[in-house]
Amino acid sequence: MKPTAADQPVEGPASGNQQSKAVDAGALADAPTLGELLRTTAHLGAIGYGGPAILALMKQTLVTKKKWITEKDFMDALSLAQALPGATGVTVLGYVGFKVKRIWGGVIAPLGFVTPPTLLMLALSWAYFAYGQLSFVKSLFAGLGALVVALLLNATVVLGRSVFGKLSRDDWRGALIAAAGFTGVHFLHANVLWVVLAAALLGILLFLPLCKRGAAVPDAQAPQTPERLPARAFVPAALVAAVVTAGLAVPYTRELMATFLGIGATAFGGGFGSIPLIHAQVVDAHGWLTTKEFVDGIALGQITPGPVFITATFIGYRVAGVIGALAATVAVFIPSVTAIILLADLHARVQNHPATRAVIKGLQSGFIGLILSVTLQFAAKSLVSWPQWLIFAATYVWVGVLKKNSLWAILATIMISLLLIN
Template sequence: MHARVKRAAAPADAAAPADAAPVALATLCAIFLKVGCTSFGGFMVMIGVTEDAVAQRRKLMTPQQVLDGLTLASVLPGPMAINLVAYVGYHLRGAAGAAVCVGAAVAPSFLCMLAFSAAYFRWGHVAALGQVFMGVVPAVAAIILAAAWRMWGACVGDWREGALAVAALALALLLPGLHTTFLMLAAAALAGWRCFGGAATERRRTAPAPRAGAPVPRRAALLLAALPLLGLAPGVLLKLLAAFAGMSLLMFGGGYVFIPMLQHTVVDGYGWVTRRELVDALAMGQLTPGPVAISAAFIGYKVAGVAGAAVASVGMFAPAAALTVACARLLERVRHSAAVRAALRGVRAAVLGMVAAAAVVVGKAAAPHWLSLALFALTFGLLLRYRVEAVWVVPAAGAIGLLVF
C-alpha cells in the first residue's frame, strides 16, 4: 500500500537523472553497437533494448524521457527505432551524439545485410535462416513486453494513465493502422491536457538542455569529388541517395508501411531489382539485428556494390534522423509548459499501450509449438527477474530454433 501511494505521488514528468559529466561519444558508440547487435525482430525490439540500455541499466535518461522520444519518433517520418536512437543521442550529446548513436545502431545490421547480399548474388536464394527466425520471434515478443512492463511501473502514476494505456492497447489491436495511431495520440494529448492540466502544484524543474556536441563535419563535397577517383559513378550514387531519402521522408507508420512505395520505386520505377529479389531483401532484413528498412542496403549493393549499399542506407536513415533532431530541439523549448507536460502524460500512456500491442502482434507470428511459449516465458523471466541482457538471450533463442523447428 505504501509503495503504491509513493509511486502515485511521484511526479509524472520526473526530472532527468542527476546532471553528471557529459557522456563520452565513445561510450555512446559502445552502448548502441550493443543495441544494434541485439535488436533482432524489428523496430520494436530496438526500442525495447534502447530503453533498457539507457534508462534501466545506465540511468542516462528516465523512462519518461524515453517515452517522449518514442512519441516524437512515432509521429515523424522514417524508421521509428532509428528516430528514437537519434533523439536519445541528441538529448545526451547534441548533434554529434545523434550521429554517433545512429551510426552505431545501424552498423551491425548493415554489415549483416552486406554479407547476406554478397552470398545471395553469388549463390542465389537464402532459405537456411528461417528456422533461426522462428526461435527468435517468441524471444522478441518477450523483450517488447518486458520493456512495456518496466515503463508501466515508471510512468503510470494513477488509474487515468492506466486507463489511457489499456484503451490504446485495445485500439491498436482492434483497429491497426497509421490513421488510428495519429488519432490515438491526438486524443491522448487532449485527455492528458484535460485530466492533468490542473495539477500545477508540481515544482517547476528545468531539465538540463541537451549537451552540445561538436557540429557534424561537412565533408560531403569532398567525398563526392573523390568518387570518380575510386572508380564509382557519382550519378548512380546520387540517384540512389535521392530515391531513398525521398522514401525516408514519406515513410509514416513504420518500416512495413513503406513496402508498396519501395516496390513502386525500385522495381517498377528504376528496375533496380526484381520482385523476387525485393521479397528476399525484405526477408533478409528481418533476419538482421535492426529495422527492416536496412533492406535498402541490399538494393544499393546490387546497383553499385558496397558504395551503393552505404549510400542507400544513408539515404534511408539520415534524413528522418536529422528531422527528429530538429524537432527534438523544439520539444526541449516547449516541454516545460504546464499544458505541454500534461498533454505528454496522456501521450506517454497511449504510447505505452501501443508498445504492449506490438508484443501481442509479434507473439502471434510465433510458431504454434509448445517451445514458442516456453521460450517466451523463459525470456520474459530472465529479463525481469535476473536482468539478463538481450545480447545473450536472442542468439540463444535463435540457436534453439535452428535445432528444433
C-alpha cells in the same frame, strides 16, 4: 543482477511528480565521451533484435545502467520520434546523442547503432546474391520469429509500466487511447500515421484537463535556452551534407539515394509500417527487386539486429553493390535524424506546456497499442510449432522475468532453430 527499466516505473509527463524528477536529475552520471557513446550505441545495434523491443533495451541501458538521461527524457524522445518518420530507435538515439553531446552526439549515436547490422546485412546480401537461397535462412527466421514475439511482449510490459506508472483511476484515459490505437491498426488496418495523429488528438481531448490541474507544479529542472554552438560543432552536419551531395552526384547511386531519402522522409509508423511503401518504390516503381527477392530481404533483415529499415542495405546492394548498399542505408536514416536534432531544443522548451504534455501522453499511450498489435501479428505467424513455443516461453522467462541479456537468448535460439526446425 542489475535491475531493468521495468523494475523502476516512474510517472509519465502528465504527472507533475516533482520529487521523482528531482531524484532522477540528481542521479544522472557525467556526459559520456564520444567514444563511449559510439561503443554503447554500437553494442545496442549489435544485440538489438525485435524492432520495438530494442526500445526497452535502450531504456535499460541509457536510463537505468548508464544514467546519461532521465526516464522522462527518454519517454519524451520516444514520443517525439513516434511523431517523425523513419526508424523509431534510430531517431530516439539521435535525440539522446544530441541531448548529451550536441550535434556530434546526434550524428555519432545513430551511426554507432546502425553500423553492426549494416555490416552483417552486407555479408548476408553478398552470400544471397552470390549463391542463391540460403538453406538455413528459413529455419533461423522461424526460430527468431518466436524470439521476437517474446521480446515484443517484454517491450509492451516494460514500456507500459513507464507510460502508466502506478495504476490509478485516471489511467482509463491512457488505456482508452491504447485500445483505440490497437483497434485502428490491428482490426481496421488503418494507416499508422493516422493512428498516431489520432492518439495525439485524443491526448489533447482526454489529458488536457488533467495536465492543466498539474500545471502549477514546475519541473525540477526547467528547460533552459540552449547555448550558442561554436562553428566547429557544425562540422558533422557539413560532413553528412557532403556525403548526400556526393551520392546524389554519382549517376549509378543518384536515383537510389533520392528514392531512399524520400522513403526516410515519408515512412511514418516505424519499420513494419514502412514495408508497403518500400515495396511500392523498389518493386513496383523501379523494378530493382522481384517480389520474392524483396520478401527474402525482409527475412534476412529479421535475422540481423537493428531496425527493419536495414533492409535498405540489401536493396542497395542489389542495385549498386557495396557503394549502393551504403548509399541506401545512409539515405533512409538521414531525414528522421536531421528532423529530431532540429526539433530537440524546441521540444525541450515547450514540453512543460499542458497541451504539449497532453499530446505526449496521448502518443505514448497509443504506442502501447501499436506494439501490442505487432506482437499479436508476429505471434500468429511465428508460434506454429512446439519448438517455436519453446523458444518463445524460454526467451520471455530469460529476458522478461529473470532480466538477463537478450544476446544469450538469440544465440540459444539460433542453435535450437538449426537443430529442431526444418
